[in-house]
Amino acid sequence: MATIPIHYGLLLAALLFVVGLVGVLVRRNILFILMSIEIMLNAAGLAFVVGGARWGRADGQVMVIIILTVAAAEVAVGLALVLRFHGWFKSLDADRASEMRG
Amino acid sequence: MNAVFYISAGVAVLATVMVIVAKNAIHGLLSLLVSLLAVSLIFYVMGAPFIAALEIIIYGGAIMVLFIFVVMLLNLGPAMVDQERQWLPARIWIGPGILALVLVVEMGYVIVRRPNAGISGSVVTPQEVGLALFGLYLLGVELASMLLLVGLVGAYYLGQRRIPPEKGPVAQRGRLP
Numbered sequence: 199m200a201t202i203p204i205h206y207g208l209l210l211a212a213l214l215f216v217v218g219l220v221g222v223l224v225r226r227n228i229l230f231i232l233m234s235i236e237i238m239l240n241a242a243g244l245a246f247v248v249g250g251a252r253w254g255r256a257d258g259q260v261m262v263i264i265i266l267t268v269a270a271a272e273v274a275v276g277l278a279l280v281l282r283f284h285g286w287f288k289s290l291d292a293d294r295a296s297e298m299r300g
Numbered sequence: 301m302n303a304v305f306y307i308s309a310g311v312a313v314l315a316t317v318m319v320i321v322a323k324n325a326i327h328g329l330l331s332l333l334v335s336l337l338a339v340s341l342i343f344y345v346m347g348a349p350f351i352a353a354l355e356i357i358i359y360g361g362a363i364m365v366l367f368i369f370v371v372m373l374l375n376l377g378p379a380m381v382d383q384e385r386q387w388l389p390a391r392i393w394i395g396p397g398i399l400a401l402v403l404v405v406e407m408g409y410v411i412v413r414r415p416n417a418g419i420s421g422s423v424v425t426p427q428e429v430g431l432a433l434f435g436l437y438l439l440g441v442e443l444a445s446m447l448l449l450v451g452l453v454g455a456y457y458l459g460q461r462r463i464p465p466e467k468g469p470v471a472q473r474g475r476l477p
Binding site: 201202203204205206207208209210212213214216217218219220221223224225226227229230232233234236237240243244247248250251252254255256257258259260262263264266267268269270271272273274275277278279280281282284285290291 | 301302305306309312313316317319320322325328329332335336339342343345346347348350351354355358359362363366367370371373374376380384387388392393396397400401403404407408411412414416417418419420421422424428429431432433436437440443444447448450451452454455456457458459461
């Protein structure tokens with residue numbers, strides 16, 4: 199198999215992560231914020247796989263499995279919160295949840 | 301194999317950008333699914349077939365189904381698309397966009413300065429992953445199981461219809477918009 203430079207893999211992971219970060223910063227819809235968090239977790243997993251593939255070890259893939267677990271738990275709780283949010287505010291606008299004036 | 305990597309990397313970035321600019325939630329979810337499939341192909345090229353399969357099964361299967369069910373339960377109509385159009389004028393996204401661009405350029409500089417190395421794409425088999433997972437990282441497996449249990453209990457608690465919307469604490473204080 200031909201070799202892929204490790205730079206390109208890491209750059210791709212950084213690019214995907216930053217796209218997800220922009221999504222979190224820019225969107226007001228709480229559903230899209232959750233999707234952007236998924237993108238960021240996925241990009242972190244990609245970086246781990248690139249690192250694992252560089253040295254041909256399994257450790258990177260183990261970390262990706264743990265990231266998958268975190269993503270699954272986060273999305274379950276997050277989507278339950280979205281349902282409650284929509285039930286209370288009748289909207290998906292994240293700015294509505296400013297009750298605590300944080 | 302190199303061409304597969306570059307093409308799927310382009311598809312991944314393009315589909316991810318389409319996710320964050322999508323107006324309709326279902327369209328965004330479909331773009332996210334394309335992005336996940338592209339990343340899964342990259343995993344496969346990099347010699348991680350087990351993770352590629354898990355990516356499709358868990359991300360593309362389970363998590364996407366959860367999202368789609370929530371979108372169906374929320375019953376979002378065309379009104380949401382108009383609302384999204386109002387929420388995304390250029391002056392809102394241009395600032396964070398430029399800042400994030402600065403960050404990614406810095407990150408790229410840091411990455412490119414390091415000595416380069418090639419990924420040969422030698423396959424790390426599921427057997428090796430399993431041995432590492434249940435040997436060295438056994439504590440991580442236990443932590444993951446506890447995390448999943450907490451997620452299950454939390455989602456169950458939050459998901460039950462305990463408080464009717466009109467009687468919730470927010471409504472009682474008269475702040476429900």
